[in-house]
Amino acid sequence: MRVALAGAWLCEADFMILDEPSNHLDHTALLQLITELHLWHGGLLVVSHDRVLLESMARVVELSPSGLNNYGGNYSFYSRQKRHETENALHLLRQRKHERQREQKNILKQKACLEQRQSRGNRQRADANQAKILLGRQKQRSETSAGKVKLQHSERLEQLNQQVRDASSRVGENAEIVLHSPSTNRLFSRHLAELSEVQLPFISTLFPSIELEVTGQARIGIVGRNGSGKSTLLKVIAGQLQPLSGHCRTTDAQAWLDQHLTGLDPHRSVLEQVLEANQTAGEATLRMRLAQLGLDAAKIQQPAVSLSGGERVKATLACKLYADPAPRLLLLDEPSNHLDLTSIRALETMLDAWNGALIVVSHDRFFLENLHLTLRLTLEGNSWRLEPW
Numbered sequence: 001m002r003v004a005l006a007g008a009w010l011c012e013a014d015f016m017i018l019d020e021p022s023n024h025l026d027h028t029a030l031l032q033l034i035t036e037l038h039l040w041h042g043g044l045l046v047v048s049h050d051r052v053l054l055e056s057m058a059r060v061v062e063l064s065p066s067g068l069n070n071y072g073g074n075y076s077f078y079s080r081q082k083r084h085e086t087e088n089a090l091h092l093l094r095q096r097k098h099e100r101q102r103e104q105k106n107i108l109k110q111k112a113c114l115e116q117r118q119s120r121g122n123r124q125r126a127d128a129n130q131a132k133i134l135l136g137r138q139k140q141r142s143e144t145s146a147g148k149v150k151l152q153h154s155e156r157l158e159q160l161n162q163q164v165r166d167a168s169s170r171v172g173e174n175a176e177i178v179l180h181s182p183s184t185n186r187l188f189s190r191h192l193a194e195l196s197e198v199q200l201p202f203i204s205t206l207f208p209s210i211e212l213e214v215t216g217q218a219r220i221g222i223v224g225r226n227g228s229g230k231s232t233l234l235k236v237i238a239g240q241l242q243p244l245s246g247h248c249r250t251t252d253a254q255a256w257l258d259q260h261l262t263g264l265d266p267h268r269s270v271l272e273q274v275l276e277a278n279q280t281a282g283e284a285t286l287r288m289r290l291a292q293l294g295l296d297a298a299k300i301q302q303p304a305v306s307l308s309g310g311e312r313v314k315a316t317l318a319c320k321l322y323a324d325p326a327p328r329l330l331l332l333d334e335p336s337n338h339l340d341l342t343s344i345r346a347l348e349t350m351l352d353a354w355n356g357a358l359i360v361v362s363h364d365r366f367f368l369e370n371l372h373l374t375l376r377l378t379l380e381g382n383s384w385r386l387e388p389w
């Protein structure tokens with residue numbers, strides 16, 4: 001990413017378009033990117049879900065199903081406006097539902113009155129001993145006017161239903177993504193991973209070895225500059241790589257979400273892969289959970305390669321989290337890269353509720369702060385340090 005950005009600075013263009021430029025950047029590189037963007041004299045369009053980067057923008061424009069909405073201001077400004085919008089949309093929906101309920105009651109009352117009047121009329125006409133032809137005409141007239149009223153009622157109801165649907169679709173645009181937390185027994189003391197004197201492959205052997213114990217409820221965040229070996233460490237814990245020296249004991253009840261999503265087969269559909277990971281929950285439940293992630297019926301049948309970056313992250317998360325048996329240790333390598341803000345918030349909520357063990361690598365400060373982590377593993381200078389978060 002840093003090489004690509006260096007190329008962009010050198011191109012001397014009038015206008016620069018950057019698509020998620022901070023994905024994979026460490027915090028120092030992100031701050032450097034922000035400084036360089038301030039110095040850039042040309043036009044600039046940045047596509048991003050990175051809250052730190054968005055905070056430094058002059059104007060936020062959101063692309064949603066209803067079109068392009070100009071919010072103006074930076075991320076804090078945008079999120080305040082957005083909160084108001086959601087509150088207003090919910091208020092309008094409640095109001096319209098209430099109005100529909102009131103009108104429905106009115107209509108029912110009117111209908112009952114009308115029916116009463118009609119049957120009274122029929123009785124009176126029968127009692128009045130009028131000529132048959134006259135009786136028929138009167139009855140027809142009363143039925144026609146009752147029919148008209150019924151039509152008016154059903155038109156009014158349809159109008160009210162439409163108003164509720166409109167208000168509900170406005171709420172729907174701000175709909176939440178839901179990610180379910182896999183159920184796991186609280187196993188406080190159980191060791192899920194144990195690393196002793198582990199020397200990582202590819203990393204200078206001058207670096208000290210790593211000692212780490214991961215018990216049932218550990219919540220560890222790993223931070224460190226690009227290339228410091230964070231992904232390599234997760235691969236060792238996931239049993240994908242052997243340490244250069246030392247010992248690493250791990251559990252098989254773990255879910256590893258690697259930075260490049262290699263766990264998702266690009267040529268097969270998401271549905272097929274989720275069904276393979278969980279053969280007990282049933283297709284209907286799994287389809288519903290994928291829909292709650294914003295992956296609709298058509299998307300989950302396509303080969304995974306045709307999905308967007310964020311959709312692939314969500315599909316990989318679904319394969320790992322909704323697997324049977326459920327994981328007890330989550331290994332997440334920069335999971336918020338590519339995810340939109342709604343999905344990041346869903347991931348934060350799910351991880352906050354998760355009562356198993358968690359090891360997460362991320363450069364997203366907002367994200368890490370929202371996870372209530374307990375331990376921080378950092379590579380500072382040439383030493384790995386484990387400290388309270």
Ligand SMILES: Nc1ncnc2c1ncn2[C@@H]1O[C@H](COP(=O)(O)OP(=O)(O)O)[C@@H](O)[C@H]1O
Pocket residue numbers: 201202203224225226227228229230231232233
């Ligand atoms: N398969 C590999 N072969 C050779 N070098 C590798 C391999 N995988 C990673 N490395 C190197 O190991 C270092 C650490 O990489 P990585 O763990 O991905 O860093 P990060 O902390 O950014 O996740 C980098 O310098 C990278 O070039």
Ligand SMILES: [Mg+2]
Pocket residue numbers: 230231232259333
């Ligand atoms: Mg990495």
